[in-house]
Every structure is written in structure tokens, then in C-alpha cells.
Amino acid sequence: MRKSWNDMTIREFQTSLASSSPTPGGGTAAAIALGQASALAMMVCKLTLNNEKWKSGWEKAEQIHSIATVTMERAFELADEDSDAFDGVMRSFKLPKNNESQIVKRRDEIRLATLKATEIPYETATLALELLEHLPEIVASGNKNAVSDVGVSGLLASAACKGAIFNVQINLESLPKEYAVNIRKQYPMIMIRCKELSRLIMESVRDIM
Numbered sequence: 018m019r020k021s022w023n024d025m026t027i028r029e030f031q032t033s034l035a036s037s038s039p040t041p042g043g044g045t046a047a048a049i050a051l052g053q054a055s056a057l058a059m060m061v062c063k064l065t066l067n068n069e070k071w072k073s074g075w076e077k078a079e080q081i082h083s084i085a086t087v088t089m090e091r092a093f094e095l096a097d098e099d100s101d102a103f104d105g106v107m108r109s110f111k112l113p114k115n116n117e118s119q120i121v122k123r124r125d126e127i128r129l130a131t132l133k134a135t136e137i138p139y140e141t142a143t144l145a146l147e148l149l150e151h152l153p154e155i156v157a158s159g160n161k162n163a164v165s166d167v168g169v170s171g172l173l174a175s176a177a178c179k180g181a182i183f184n185v186q187i188n189l190e191s192l193p194k195e196y197a198v199n200i201r202k203q204y205p206m207i208m209i210r211c212k213e214l215s216r217l218i219m220e221s222v223r224d225i226m
Contacts, residue, residue, distance in 0.1 A: 022045060022097055023096060039107070042099075042103060042184075043183060043184055044184040045096045045099045047099075047138065047141050047176070047180035048092050048095040048099055048181070050173045050174075051174060051181075054145070055148060056089055058152065058167070058170045059085045060163070061078075061159050061160060061163045061166050061167050062079070062081055062085065063078075063082065064159075064162070065158075065159040071158070071159060071160050073158060074155075074157075077154050077158045077159070078155070078159060080151075084147070085148060088148055092141070092177075095137060095144075102133045102137050103134055105130040105133060106131055106134050109127040109130040110123075110127060131191055132192060132196055132197060135185055135197050136200070138182070138184035139182075139185050139200050139203075141177060141181035142177075142204070145177040145178035146211055149171065149174050149178065149214040149218070150214060152171050152214070153217055153218055156221040164222050164225045168218065168222035171218035171219065172215075175214075178208075179208065182211075185200060
């Protein structure tokens with residue numbers, strides 16, 4: 018059984034990412050980026066909660082810390098699930114196709130596996146967007162000495178969201194229109210909102226710096 022990406026050192030993971038193997042790929046990298054974005058947000062929340070100077074931001078910091086903690090843990094899982102899903106797609110393409118029955122079964126398995134490989138990065142994107150929604154609040158009420166760290170969190174969350182959507186889009190291209198109907202409707206709006214929030218966070222960070 019493959020070792021979890023989250024149990025590897027950074028060097029081990031990056032070596033795997035740089036290899037000729039299709040996994041880990043962009044979807045896994047996006048989930049890892051989401052985990053890093055969440056961790057940075059948690060750090061800024063802690064730096065806010067540990068300082069009386071920023072007491073007015075404690076309530077928000079506690080709320081966002083709780084959200085980011087859950088997001089970070091789920092991002093760890095999504096990193097592995099994304100690679101597993103793509104491996105499932107590759108396995109389905111290797112199914113036999115020697116007669117009509119096998120051809121139909123293989124086609125259906127490919128579609129189901131591809132749907133799974135679409136749903137996972139879509140979740141990564143939605144979680145990244147949720148984190149982005151809260152980051153302006155950290156900029157406004159959190160420890161101003163760590164505002165640049167909020168900016169980096171925003172950049173990573175934006176990359177996670179946009180990168181995950183790339184994977185959603187490429188998988189949707191190979192699925193019939195009746196598959197993943199809700200995802201087809203929602204992902205363009207996620208991209209628009211992601212861009213809006215990314216810009217807002219960067220501008221807010223620069224104003225304080």
C-alpha cells in the first residue's frame with residue numbers, strides 16, 4: 018500500500034511530485050497547498066489570541082481558528098484521496114474490452130472513476146474558497162504584525178482553489194453532460210468569487226503593510 022503523502026517529509030513529497038509518475042499530481046498539490054494555507058491562518062489566529070493588544074479580534078480569531086483546523090485536517094485526507102481517485106481512473110482504463118459486455122462495463126467504470134476524480138478536487142476548491150472568505154476578517158481584526166502571513170495564506174488558498182478547479186474542468190470534459198450537473202453549475206461561480214477574494218485580501222494586506 019502506498020505511503021500517505023502526509024507521512025512523507027517535504028523533500029520526499031516533492032521528489033514524488035517531480036517524478037514521472039502521474040500521482041501525486043496537481044490535485045494532490047492543490048490539497049497540500051490548502052493545508053498550508055489553513056496552517057498559516059491558524060498561526061495568525063494564535064498570535065492574535067496570545068496578545069492583549071488584539072483583544073478586539075479574539076472572537077473572530079477563535080472562530081476562524083476552529084474552521085481552519087477542520088480544513089487543514091480535511092486537506093490532509095484530500096491529498097491522498099485525490100491520488101487514489103486518479104489511480105482508480107487509470108485502473109478502469111486497463112479493464113478488458115474483448116466483447117460488448119466488457120466494453121460497456123469498462124465505459125461505466127471509467128465514468129464512475131472519473132466522477133470520483135472530479136468530486137474530490139471540487140471539495141478542495143470549495144474548502145479553499147471558504148477559507149478565503151474568512152481571511153479578510155483576520156486582516157481586519159488580527160495581529161497586524163503577522164499580516165504578511167495572512168497574505169501568503171491567501172495566495173496559497175487561491176492557488177489551491179484555482180488548481181483544484183483545473184482538475185475539475187479537465188475531468189468534466191470527459192464525462193457526459195448528465196454527470197456532475199451541480200458541479201458544472203457551481204464551479205464557474207467559485208472561480209469568480211476566488212478571484213474577487215484574492216484581490217481583496219492582497220489589497221487589504223498591502224494597505225496595512
